[in-house]
Amino acid sequence: xxxxxxxxxxxxxxxxxxxxxxxxxxxxxxxxxxxxxxxxxxxxxxxxxxxxxxxxxxxxxxxxxxxxxxxxxxxxxxxxxxxxxxxxxxxxxxxxxxxxxxxxxxxxxxxxxxxxxxxxxxxxxxxxxxxxxxxxxxxxxxxxxxxxxxxxxxxxxxxxxxxxxxxxxxxxxxxxxxxxxxxxxxxxxxxxxxxxxxxxxxxxxxxxxxxxxxxxxxxxxxxxxxxxxxxxxxxxxxxxxxxxxxxxxxxxxxxxxxxxxxxxxxxxxxxxxxxxxxxxxxxxxxxxxxxxxxxxxxxxxxxxxxxxxxxxxxxxxxxxxxxxxxxxxxxxxxxxxxxxxxxxxxxxxxxxxxxxxxxxxxxxxxxxxxxxxxxxxxxxxxxxxxxxxx
Amino acid sequence: xxxxxxxxxxxxxxxxxxxxxxxxxxxxxxxxxxxxxxxxxxxxxxxxxxxxxxxxxxxxxxxxxxxxxxxxxxxxxxxxxxxxxxxxxxxxxxxxxxxxxxxxxxxxxxxxxxxxxxxxxxxxxxxxxxxxxxxxxxxxxxxxxxxxxxxxxxxxxxxxxxxxxxxxxxxxxxxxxxxxxxxxxxxxxxxxxxxxxxxxxxxxxxxxxxxxxxxxxxxxxxxxxxxxxxxxxxxxxxxxxxxxxxxxxxxxxxxxxxxxxxxxxxxxxxxxxxxxxxxxxxxxxxxxxxxxxxxxxxxxxxxxxxxxxxxxxxxxxxxxxxxxxxxxxxxxxxxxxxxxxxxxxxxxxxxxxxxxxxxxxxxxxxxxxxxxxxxxxxxxxxxxxxxxxxxxxxxxxxxxxxxxxxxxxxxxxxxxxxxxxxx
Numbered sequence: 001x002x003x004x005x006x007x008x009x010x011x012x013x014x015x016x017x018x019x020x021x022x023x024x025x026x027x028x029x030x031x032x033x034x035x036x037x038x039x040x041x042x043x044x045x046x047x048x049x050x051x052x053x054x055x056x057x058x059x060x061x062x063x064x065x066x067x068x069x070x071x072x073x074x075x076x077x078x079x080x081x082x083x084x085x086x087x088x089x090x091x092x093x094x095x096x097x098x099x100x101x102x103x104x105x106x107x108x109x110x111x112x113x114x115x116x117x118x119x120x121x122x123x124x125x126x127x128x129x130x131x132x133x134x135x136x137x138x139x140x141x142x143x144x145x146x147x148x149x150x151x152x153x154x155x156x157x158x159x160x161x162x163x164x165x166x167x168x169x170x171x172x173x174x175x176x177x178x179x180x181x182x183x184x185x186x187x188x189x190x191x192x193x194x195x196x197x198x199x200x201x202x203x204x205x206x207x208x209x210x211x212x213x214x215x216x217x218x219x220x221x222x223x224x225x226x227x228x229x230x231x232x233x234x235x236x237x238x239x240x241x242x243x244x245x246x247x248x249x250x251x252x253x254x255x256x257x258x259x260x261x262x263x264x265x266x267x268x269x270x271x272x273x274x275x276x277x278x279x280x281x282x283x284x285x286x287x288x289x290x291x292x293x294x295x296x297x298x299x300x301x302x303x304x305x306x307x308x309x310x311x312x313x314x315x316x317x318x319x320x321x322x323x324x325x326x327x328x329x330x331x332x333x334x335x336x337x338x339x340x341x342x343x344x345x346x347x348x349x350x351x352x353x354x355x356x357x358x359x360x361x362x363x364x365x366x367x368x369x370x371x372x373x374x375x376x377x378x379x380x381x382x383x384x385x386x387x388x389x390x
Numbered sequence: 391x392x393x394x395x396x397x398x399x400x401x402x403x404x405x406x407x408x409x410x411x412x413x414x415x416x417x418x419x420x421x422x423x424x425x426x427x428x429x430x431x432x433x434x435x436x437x438x439x440x441x442x443x444x445x446x447x448x449x450x451x452x453x454x455x456x457x458x459x460x461x462x463x464x465x466x467x468x469x470x471x472x473x474x475x476x477x478x479x480x481x482x483x484x485x486x487x488x489x490x491x492x493x494x495x496x497x498x499x500x501x502x503x504x505x506x507x508x509x510x511x512x513x514x515x516x517x518x519x520x521x522x523x524x525x526x527x528x529x530x531x532x533x534x535x536x537x538x539x540x541x542x543x544x545x546x547x548x549x550x551x552x553x554x555x556x557x558x559x560x561x562x563x564x565x566x567x568x569x570x571x572x573x574x575x576x577x578x579x580x581x582x583x584x585x586x587x588x589x590x591x592x593x594x595x596x597x598x599x600x601x602x603x604x605x606x607x608x609x610x611x612x613x614x615x616x617x618x619x620x621x622x623x624x625x626x627x628x629x630x631x632x633x634x635x636x637x638x639x640x641x642x643x644x645x646x647x648x649x650x651x652x653x654x655x656x657x658x659x660x661x662x663x664x665x666x667x668x669x670x671x672x673x674x675x676x677x678x679x680x681x682x683x684x685x686x687x688x689x690x691x692x693x694x695x696x697x698x699x700x701x702x703x704x705x706x707x708x709x710x711x712x713x714x715x716x717x718x719x720x721x722x723x724x725x726x727x728x729x730x731x732x733x734x735x736x737x738x739x740x741x742x743x744x745x746x747x748x749x750x751x752x753x754x755x756x757x758x759x760x761x762x763x764x765x766x767x768x769x770x771x772x773x774x775x776x777x778x779x780x781x782x783x784x785x786x787x788x789x790x791x792x793x794x795x796x797x798x799x800x801x802x803x804x805x806x807x808x809x810x811x812x813x
Contacts, residue, residue, distance in 0.1 A: 052740075054740070054744065054747065057740065057744060058743075058744045058747040058748070061744055072722070074718055074722075074741055075744060076718075076739060076740055076741060077739075077740045086740075089718065230666065230748050230749055232670075262670075263670055264648070264668070265668045265670075266667070328424045328425045328664065328668060329424070329668075330667065331428035331429075331432075332428055
């Protein structure tokens with residue numbers, strides 16, 4: 001009996017000692033002057049006692065890098081007896097940037113609100129860029145996080161009240177006020193894929209005489225690359241499903257597929273396939289197919305009161321350095337002239353030349369300390385000027 | 391009372407450390423252009439932001455040879471920088487005239503530092519027993535190959551040739567000819583015309599064939615010996631057989647390699663990240679093929695402090711070069727360029743394993759370190775290399791046979807070595 005007990009004790013001690021080796025007993029975070037430590041730990045999915053696993057740690061490093069909060073993440077293991085302390089040194093990015101948006105107006109974006117990894121946006125609409133009509137009024141507030149406080153849960157709370165929005169169709173031209181509330185929650189699966197569900201409520205008033213409300217629910221399913229620095233080709237996509245509720249009967253399906261391919265040097269090709277299928281009688285505010293900067297440019301897409309649209313856009317970009325030479329590294333790229341052909345297929349029920357619309361654009365992507373912005377000029381049915389900010 | 395005194399001492403020490411480096415401006419000359427420059431600039435900028443009393447201004451002064459010329463001129467005009475990045479082969483040019491600072495006094499205060507540098511790298515900065523620089527951007531010559539062309543030729547892209555024989559066989563399979571017999575794609579790109587590169591690529595072939603370029607005391611050139619001459623014959627056959635382009639200069643060769651018209655060739659590990667960021671096909675990186683021995687060339691640069699800078703600046707400059715080569719920064723430099731990590735602690739770190747996950751092509755260069763040999767160094771090394779380069783060029787163009795060319799070159803080099811000893 002004694003022998004059995006001593007053998008069992010020995011086995012237990014041995015198994016415990018095996019269990020105790022190569023484990024991370026603590027994580028030290030360095031270099032974070034703003035982002036909270038718990039947010040970083042959550043992003044890393046660190047669990048105390050985690051066994052040292054290079055694949056898992058590489059994944060954690062990639063998630064930290066793709067969070068948009070850090071420009072560099074350095075990991076080191078310090079041995080303590082049989083176990084390790086993981087030291088994570090981060091370099092924080094500039095987290096405040098300006099917003100210049102054709103619909104929202106101008107504002108400020110904080111990508112790490114109170115160091116919690118939450119993105120906050122506030123903007124005021126005091127002019128309408130399209131017809132350069134100046135007027136006061138309108139605001140947008142948005143609070144969101146793809147990984148709330150570093151967890152895999154996403155959320156979004158958005159509130160906007162935008163005055164005197166333009167709506168021009170071949171039949172009519174009018175202005176309307178739009179008050180929108182959005183509440184959403186989601187979950188990030190492994191890597192950077194996940195889903196997000198939203199509830200949307202809109203109050204619309206046209207010339208103070210006609211008023212109506214829209215209630216809708218939506219679901220977004222997406223897949224984005226986590227670390228694409230070492231890849232020549234990568235793809236990402238988003239599927240958006242939206243359905244009217246509480247008496248508003250309509251459904252919208254949107255697919256946004258993107259492909260990036262570095263051809264030679266830093267010269268790249270980017271393709272985007274954007275499709276919308278609008279079923280039922282959607283109110284006009286839900287018929288904005290792509291959002292202002294994703295439209296078939298050089299056209300006023302509000303004119304196309306059609307249930308279906310498929311847009312194919314390509315971008316061929318040649319990154320240049322500050323001295324206008326072809327760039328040899330992404331870091332040296334300052335200006336990127338882009339050629340942007342677009343083709344849209346409008347009506348799948350009646351295939352004819354009329355069903356196809358095309359435009360061609362020229363843009364210059366400019367890397368600035370506040371982010372990337374790109375003025376564009378498009379030639380379609382009409383001449384159009386656009387400004388994209390990323 | 392004791393507490394108050396302690397507080398005063400701490401306050402005085404703080405003041406001393408604060409003002410020790412107050413407003414020290416350092417000028418740093420370097421040779422890192424293009425894709426390496428942003429990584430270097432980022433390190434310098436980070437140093438400046440984390441060292442409030444010191445400000446380093448990094449200035450690109452052309453390639454290594456141009457930096458040597460400019461530095462010689464700067465000494466004449468008494469307008470020298472404080473810190474300079476020198477090719478490890480060029481250190482002797484300046485230590486001969488005591489123009490570089492002996493770093494022993496700083497290293498003696500930091501004994502663990504020296505032992506953390508990778509031994510073969512450390513040897514490149516020690517001259518007559520004294521360290522004159524810290525290794526910074528050390529590289530190995532590696533075999534770069536086009537994985538797409540390997541697949542197209544029915545070869546396994548994960549299996550790079552390991553011997554000369556295998557390399558020649560693979561190169562033949564990768565050479566594509568038009569019906570008129572003219573090559574439209576070459577299998578190999580090794581030692582084509584280029585003053586800076588041709589002999590740099592040729593040198594490890596001599597070592598791989600069991601030979602040496604110089605004797606150990608660097609008093610005699612050994613290229614007239616059978617191992618070197620045999621190597622030259624074998625190398626010439628690659629052009630004669632048409633597997634390597636004979637009438638192409640180095641820049642044209644690089645362009646052809648980039649455009650997928652040449653399948654493989656030896657290139658510096660310091661260019662791996664550039665290749666990964668710019669090539670229009672998948673890159674494979676492997677150890678240079680072996681023959682009688684396994685060997686590759688160690689190259690690259692180091693950070694030296696000039697001996698004529700003031701004591702205050704010396705201390706600040708030491709802080710800078712030490713910081714630039716610390717474990718974290720050497721890994722950052724490695725990930726963003728391909729130059730090898732110079733610290734042992736970096737080679738065994740977690741971070742290097744994470745880097746290999748992202749860029750597996752960076753790993754073979756680290757595995758090549760045990761086989762890497764530094765290039766022989768001498769005060770007149772630029773002239774010596776020029777002579778040896780001319781010799782292989784004469785063979786490539788059929789002006790001389792290998793034995794003649796290396797006999798003549800060895801005599802000339804011996805004369806240079808002799809005159810240098812007599813100075």
